[in-house]
Amino acid sequence: MNGTLSEAAALVSRMTVEEQALLLSGDGWWRTHGIERLGLPAITCSDGPHGLRKLEGLFGNSVPATCFPTAPALAATWNTGLIREVGAALGREAQAADVQLLLGPGINIKRSPLGGRNFEYFSEDPVLSGRMAAAYIDGVQGEGVGTSLKHFAVNSQETLRMATSSDIDERTLREVYLQAFEIAVQHSQPWTVMSAYNPVNGVYASEHRQLLTDILRDEWGFNGFVVSDWGGINDRVEAVAAGTNLEMPGSGDYNRNRIIAAVREGRLPKETLARSVTEVVAVVLEASAARKSDATFDAEAHHALARRVGGESIVLLKNDDGVLPLRAGQKVALIGDFAKAPRYQGAGSSQVNPTRVTNTYYELTTLLGAENLVHAAGCADEGDTNDTLIEDAVGQAASAHVAIVLAGLPDSYESEGFDRRSIDMPPGHVRLIEAIAKAQPNIVVVLLNGSAVSMPWIDGVKGVVEGWLGGEAGGGALADVLTGRVNPSGRLSETFPVGIEQTPAFPAFPSHAGNALYGEGLFVGYRHYDMRNIEPLFPFGFGLSYTKFEYCGIDCSSDAFDADAGGSVRIQVKVRNVGALAGQEVVQLYVHEQAPAHPGPVNELRAFDKIMLAPGEEKTLFFTLDQRDFAHYDPQAHAWSVNPGAFDVRVGGSSRELPLEATLEVRARPLPRKLTRQSLVQDFSAIPAVYEEFARALGFAELVEPESAAASANMTREQVIAARKARVATRAFVNEMPINKVPAFSKGSLSEARLDEILRTASA
Template sequence: MSPAEHKLSAPTAVPGDFRPQADALVAQMSIEEQALLLSGDGWWQTHGIARLGLAPMVVSDGPHGLRKVVGAGLDGSVPATCFPTAPGLAATWNTELAREVGAALGREAQASGVHIVLGPGINMKRSPLGGRNFEYFSEDPVLAGRMAAAYIQGVQGQGVGTSLKHFAVNNQEFERMSTSSDVDERTLHEIYLQAFEIAIADAGPAAKPWSVMSAYNLVNGVQASEHRELLTTILRERWGYDGFVVSDWGGIRDRVAGVIAGNNLEMPGSGAHNRQKIIDAVRDGGLDPAVLQRVCAELVAVMLMAHAQHRPGSTFDVDAHHALSRRVGAEGIVLLKNEDRLLPLAAGTRVAVIGDFAKAPRYQGAGSSQVNPTRVAYPHDELVALLGPDQVRHARGCDEEGVTTDALLAEALAVAGEADVVLVFAGLPDSYESEGFDRRHIDLPPGQDRLIEALAAAHPKVVVVLLNGSAVAMPWVDSVGAIVEGWLGGQAGGGALADVLTGRVNPSGKLSETFPVSLQQTPAWPSFPGRDGTAWYGEGLFIGYRHYDKRSLQPLFPFGHGLSYTRFDYTAIHAEAGRFDVDGGGELVIEATLENTGELAGQEVVQLYVRERAPHVVRPERELRAFAKVSLDAGASTTVRFALGRRDFAHYDIGLHDWAVTPGTFDIQIGGSSRELPLVATVEIVSSRARRQPLTRRSMVQDFLGRPGGQAAYEEMLRALGLGGLVDPVDEAALARLSPEQLAAKRKGDRGALAFGNEMPLYKIPAMSGGVCSDARIDELLRAFAD
């Protein structure tokens, strides 16, 4: 590939640039033409308006590879590079690599005449049972948001749009079109919207996705495709989004309600069915013509931009994209365990390769993201190419569904008995995870577990290589020497695995999701998936590592975990300021020193988490706020620099309906995983322009504390309640006359009385004080402390 083809350029235009032209075109359209635009022309393209020179726009599936269907429906797509699926890409923790993958997808889309790629998927992995987890990046919104943002920049840098999906709270496949995801406001913003916000609101104007795809599900009882708060209030008004919203395929319930809420495009087309409903609604006054024009113009602006940036006659380098897929696959592989340096395989090692997945690997998910690859590299063949044909022998051990027999076991044991190292290829068949249904458990097929246990009992050097789209249980974890997580590694995944197993590539992947010991240990168990039309998100903020940390649970492998063939030591941390005003307009700079103390060059993901020591609201023990991937030669060291801002210390305040910072002490923790954070710096966070929830008659006495002049009002309330002894000067002489038992009883009584007074709602005080503090006085105080 030439240097010019490698170049990642920013898009030359944004939807707003084309809005005047779009408004002018829409003004010339009839109501019927406007309604026509708001529904697709079949499965994979929009309508155009030929008389006005407005050409249709072509869309295609493609989170991890272009799936341009030839004809209608879902089958028969053009050959395209199948890259590793989202978990494998996220496990690289490398935003530059995500940007390269996006650029490659953009080039392939240009070559196939596709204007918008339907991806990336950015929903949270609430449970490892989620059927579409292989399409989603992470359980953490910061990691998912940053990887998605880079992917979008790469695709759109090639003049092709993206469609960020599925907006929002789309976390299960069971009854996905009719189930309501019921989630509290704080959890919605901190967990399930934050990744979208990073990819939209935090991106520059040219890097925002051209479209956002609404989800199938309902959100708190309202269909996502007609959810005005999501599609207009949050997406457009709060985040400043100016692209268009497209429904998931078949995700429309009430078309007119969707238009009013801000859903621009219905896919696939429904012919005259919904088009006529829009026309009738305008004519009978149920739909304001100005709203219809605006929704059309938002779509038309992107259509115009897409055609302005289309490059007819484009091609792409098939070999270079396959090589990129191999590089990405290798960098996302996670070395979970490696006792006694069993890996990498030394030269001359006799290897037994066991498992059907070695010769017929599962390398991508099933469903709408299934790609027709340009070629496929098989692990067995790639190992033979690197180690030599005389060093590798194969036995099936299990069939493609993970079923084994005594005969297959006997053959596998015989082949293993002649080898120095045994590589067992295992994982999840297509029948275990796919779009359209959720997993029933997190176990491997029983035959695979039986095979691994038999081999581990017979051979001292067993390596398990996993091919799966999300976390799996490993009852044999203590019996094998090494475990390699290969994910669904794309068409070049076999070569990527061979590179890591033989040491051609030093593994540097880190888990983008927690691997639990058992399903019973997971946050949403046993209520996942939600049934009877409701998925209640009762675990709140505590999904993924937030759950395991808060409940002091030891997972099988923690979020962010991943080993290397070399060793990295975290040696120093420095905060440029010990006190940081989050409203001062600056940034808090944190520096961490990392040293490669091993014998090989390698890469490490430096992870930064923030922890509030004494939170005033319930918060996770720590939260990922920044990360950086660093390459170091053996013996080298470097200083990694992070800049933190207001949002890195904030929580979502449901009283303010906005993000807020509570001043206090915060720890900055840095290390190689969520459970290995050797570097800690402590900073005092202040907020010079802190916003507080307004005081009302339902506020409590203690809510006066922390406000200017609030201490005096607080004490006045306690005295009115007859609790002046809790705030008046202490009579030390009287205390000295008390016995130890009497002193203990007094202190216990004081704690109870203080809780009683602190938590007293203001509207109760006039009655509870016998009128000492009147209703008029309460109103006077509320006026005095109005923000």
């Protein structure tokens, strides 16, 4: 976009301050302003992210568009090539609707399954989220339509979302909540990034200079513009200064006049305003040049793609006695209101007006024959039921060979704007499943939901299928998997807990106090379950197939890796299909640090790939790991750092099933520290003479002198052990003392002047 930036800068130099301020606010809800005298057009944006939602105003019907599966389902495919196809289809539909900017994807990390907007976000893991987002962006922008990566940053709850500060330590911020954004920005350069409603550590995201300028632009190299979430501006002048370019929706003259006044009064430099406007104009020029006035799209082809994606997203969670796939000639009882009136998308700003919607009842009738299928509603709207509905459903189920119960979460249970109260399904759905299970041993539960649910009935059913919110073709996708036309290959993009009490942020989520303390730190999702050795209901990355895979071997290109020398290490993995059917496996690679310097996750996802294998076929996969794959964020140095030592590379089919392992010795030098009066004595351990001076001044010379063998010889065994314990305790006391305490503690034997001299010398 460099050429466009220079063209934009030239155009902006011809604008008045009033015109520049005009371009930093929307023209209503969905358009930017143009400047006719300069030939600068307006552009139009539209909600996404799983389908185009072009509206006029805030409410009303949007244009018909393909409703693809929602984000957790897309992520559950673990197939970046397929997500790129979805992005390309969305780009074509945006071109056909004369939309230049699609507001998506959403990649906030799922801190808790109670998050009301979890159906719009990919995963609990930043690597999976980031790679899915990068593929999506590549697909959309490859069609000449921009994306808006959102919501930047740490937007985890809907409760009081415009006012609650996400209070988080720097390491957790970098390693968990920013990493997905970093991957997407550096790999795919979205045209825009959308700032979040919430403050981060007390500073509104739309005014957060460190996030929007220091990290996003200066560190990651983002070269597009930042747009506010709709109504997400707090102080307009501060937002411009921090790096938020476009305010949406437009506020008329209200904030525009504030910008103009701030420039005239010298509170906002003219150069800052011009730079902000230039970044907007560059994207406008790029979008205008890519506009296709005669664009159309093939609705049938896109519906077929939605069905294919839906099929790959479905996760087979349980399949006792091979109850699935359904077999020819079986009589099937299809139970549940969702069978004919499916829940296929979330509610709120991502709600799409689909071109058509298929349901599982119709699709199974087509595949199995009407004579082999019976249906009972079992529940009414919103999951309520009664004795009559239950009795009818039980009767139909008992007369069949297999009962398929469609259940999950109704619309009222999860939406933008509020968080879920629990992870439980409606009591009516639970009652229905338990009643059917007593009458029909061959029962399969199919779930339609945007995030994890509890399953108190799981021991009483033979099969469980996670169907997510599968989009307009979800009914056909489910029919394909249930009948075996598609071998399930979806893998969970989030951990499913047994109960809400198991989850990382319980009971602090959501916060109602105006401050959300991210006290669980790094331990989000599977990182939490691994560290605390908690067995979830289903682990991250888990999923079954109608065939079986064997992990046959692992090899590294080297036994050692120098993280400071650049380059990479290559991991070779062999996987074989040992079953009777062709199928796809998701091969997941995790890294484990054997002796971390600071507490950290047990395993972290670092790479993955999805492969198709015929029966008996074996394939070799190659993964490449570099310095960042072994690094943690050091909040003292404000940089990524590698702790030298042994790292295990673990590979398998889920976060809890990693049969292959290889060990690497990783070499790295410690990062230089900026030493201050708040530094600890132990921070000077790399300067032995200074460390010794501190120890002697504090009266603990024995810490820097070798242990006396002669003295030990005159002690009993108990005395030797006691002396060694005292030495360890003394060392800890000294090491963790801030050096500004040494002059007083040493009664002046180490002076303030000497302390200043040590700092000057150490920092030279």
